[in-house]
Amino acid sequence: MRAGGRQEKVEVGTIVTMDRVKAGEDGKVQLVPVLLVDGDKITSDAKSLAKVTVTAEVLEDLRGPKIVIQKFKNKTGYKKRQGHRQELTRVKVTGIK
Incomplete structure (x- = not known):
């Protein structure tokens, strides 16, 4: 699946930390699949992946470490000091259909 600017390998039940995502009213979010492996069958073309949906439940919103x-x-x-903390969301994959 695609999570922000990265790709993550997931199964049902996997917990992933990714860039901040807004959840729906039910606390669920739809994610974009990049590659589907089902046993020996591998699906990677866009037309077939358009039919696949990855649903995840938002567990919490958090912030990353201070940089x-x-x-x-x-x-x-000339001296300049600046800090940054990334906004993150922890999600649990609930279904791949």
Whole structure:
């Protein structure tokens, strides 16, 4: 499945942490499949994957670790310090149909 800018390998029951996603009123979210492996059968073309749906339940919204960004230029007196925390969502895959 595609989660933000990354791809994750999932099964039913897998818990995945991904970029922040808005859940529906029922707390569920639809995810985009990239590749489907069912035993020996592998599906990767877009037309067949359009029929496949991956549903997940949102467990919690959280924030990632603090990242400190520092910029410095020698002999000019330029210093800059900045921080960032990524907004994340933890989801549990409930179905692949």
